Amino acid sequence: xxxxxxxxxxxxxxxxxxxxxxxxxxxxxxxxxxxxxxxxxxxxxxxxxxxxxxxxxxxxxxxxxxxxxxxxxxxxxxxxxxxxxxxxxxxxxxxxxxxxxxxxxxxxxxxxxxxxxxxxxxxxxxxxxxxxxxxxxxxxxxxxxxxxxxxxxxxxxxxxxxxxxxxxxxxxxxxxxxxxxxxxxxxxxxxxxxxxxxxxxxxxxxxxxxxxxxxxxxxxxxxxxxxxxxxxxxxxxxxxxxxxxxxxxxxxxxxxxxxx
Amino acid sequence: xxxxxxxxxxxxxxxxxxxxxxxxxxxxxxxxxxxxxxxxxxxxxxxxxxxxxxx
Numbered sequence: 162x163x164x165x166x167x168x169x170x171x172x173x174x175x176x177x178x179x180x181x182x183x184x185x186x187x188x189x190x191x192x193x194x195x196x197x198x199x200x201x202x203x204x205x206x207x208x209x210x211x212x213x214x215x216x217x218x219x220x221x222x223x224x225x226x227x228x229x230x231x232x233x234x235x236x237x238x239x240x241x242x243x244x245x246x247x248x249x250x251x252x253x254x255x256x257x258x259x260x261x262x263x264x265x266x267x268x269x270x271x272x273x274x275x276x277x278x279x280x281x282x283x284x285x286x287x288x289x290x291x292x293x294x295x296x297x298x299x300x301x302x303x304x305x306x307x308x309x310x311x312x313x314x315x316x317x318x319x320x321x322x323x324x325x326x327x328x329x330x331x332x333x334x335x336x337x338x339x340x341x342x343x344x345x346x347x348x349x350x351x352x353x354x355x356x357x358x359x360x361x362x363x364x365x366x367x368x369x370x371x372x373x374x375x376x377x378x379x380x381x382x383x384x385x386x387x388x389x390x391x392x393x394x395x396x397x398x399x400x401x402x403x404x405x406x407x408x409x410x411x412x413x414x415x416x417x418x419x420x421x
Numbered sequence: 422x423x424x425x426x427x428x429x430x431x432x433x434x435x436x437x438x439x440x441x442x443x444x445x446x447x448x449x450x451x452x453x454x455x456x457x458x459x460x461x462x463x464x465x466x467x468x469x470x471x472x473x474x475x476x
Contacts, residue, residue, distance in 0.1 A: 246444040250437035257433040260426060307445040314441030318434070 169380050176217065176384020183385070184225035184392030185399075186408040187347030188328030189218030189354050190385065192415045195324060198377075205374065211324050212370035213378045215361040218326045220382035221389050222354035228393035229348035236345055239309065240352040246310040247317035247327070247353060248360050254321025255364065270323065271419030278412035281333055285405035286343065309339050317357060323419075326354050326361075329411050336405060343401030347408075348393075 164172070175197060183190030194214040202210065229235050312334050320327020328350050335346035365371055371378060396404060 242444065242448050245448075246441045249440050253433050253436060257430065260429055260433070306449060307442060310445035310448070311438050311441035314437035314444070318437045 164376050164380070169376075172377055172380035173384040173387070176381040176386075177388035177391075178384075179217070179381075180221045180224065180385030180388025181392035181395065182388075182407070182411075183218075183221050183328070184228070184351060184389040185347070185396045186329070186404060186411055187332040187350035187354075188408070188411060189221050189326035189351075189358060191215065191218045191325035192329055192411055192418075194218070194381070196418055202374065202377075207324075208365075208368075208370050209373055212362075212365035212368075213374045213381070214324070215326070215358055215365060216371060216378050217381045217385055219355065219358040219362050221385040222326070222328075222351050222358050224386040224389035225351045225393055226348075226355045228390040229351055232348070232393065232397060234344055234348035234397075235352045236341070236349045237352070240349045242306060242310055243313035243331070243349070243353045244356040246313040247357055250314040250317030251321040251327070251357050251360060252364070254318045255361075257318070257322060266322070267419045270319070271416045274412050274416035274419065277333060278409045278416055281337075281409035281412065282406055285402040285409070286336060305339055309335075312338060313353070320357075321361075323415070325415070326358050328354050329408060329415060332408055333405075333412070343404045344396065347396060347404060 179190035179193050179197075182193070191214045194217055195210060198205070198210045198213055226235065313331065316327045316330045316334060320330055331350045331353060332343075332346050335341040335350060336343055341349065362371075
């Protein structure tokens with residue numbers, strides 16, 4: 162596929178926006194890319210579109226995680242546990258998606274996401290999160306590890322069923338259930354996403370899904386790799402409540418796409 | 422009723438939970454006693470937003 166200069170710059174610009182916004186909220190940006198790619202390339206198969214989206218998500222997560230690592234915001238032990246727990250669920254999801262009754266799954270998941278998005282916009286963090294984080298007792302980590310690993314496994318599964326990286330599911334889980342501070346949750350989610358999306362990209366490369374849209378993938382990836390560090394920098398400048406509200410907006414976008 | 426299909430779906434939905442539990446147990450068994458979730462607020466570096474981490 163040959164691209165004009167205007168098309169190339171447009172794709173880089175789109176990638177930049179996706180990279181900056183996605184990195185701010187700890188998501189890869191698949192929730193924006195998939196609908197955008199379906200509009201830009203209506204004749205391409207869903208497998209091709211998902212493959213491009215996942216490759217760009219990987220570029221975003223890699224670049225964003227690198228920026229967050231330099232800021233010291235990633236919780237590595239927790240992130241590593243979530244990676245090991247999450248990858249098999251994501252792989253299973255790619256198989257299970259063909260067996261699930263698609264329409265009813267998308268409807269009910271869309272309703273759940275809509276409720277989650279509205280709830281997060283209304284109550285971005287738990288009341289007393291700051292105090293609660295400080296008050297964690299020795300030994301409490303054991304229960305949280307179990308809950309975190311099981312939750313991350315299901316985030317991998319449902320993210321894969323929806324054809325997205327899963328960051329928009331992981332970040333609310335980390336904040337609301339595991340009581341991560343929002344800035345640590347978004348950075349750690351990005352770290353996990355870099356590994357989970359890499360597994361997906363490899364599987365698509367093996368299947369040969371990335372060959373038809375290689376040039377758009379390259380320009381979008383360039384854009385997200387420029388936008389992700391900007392998103393990480395902006396993220397450090399705003400309060401956690403705003404980060405969660407931006408995340409809520411992304412969740413509502415996905416819910417609306419599933420419902421309509 | 423396609424019982425094989427039902428079995429695949431139920432198995433596919435149940436496996437991640439079991440895998441997550443096994444992963445956490447393995448991490449704990451390996452002595453990941455430093456696995457505090459989330460990190461205590463005073464450990465979060467200064468580069469993050471002060472509104473979230475002030476003590």
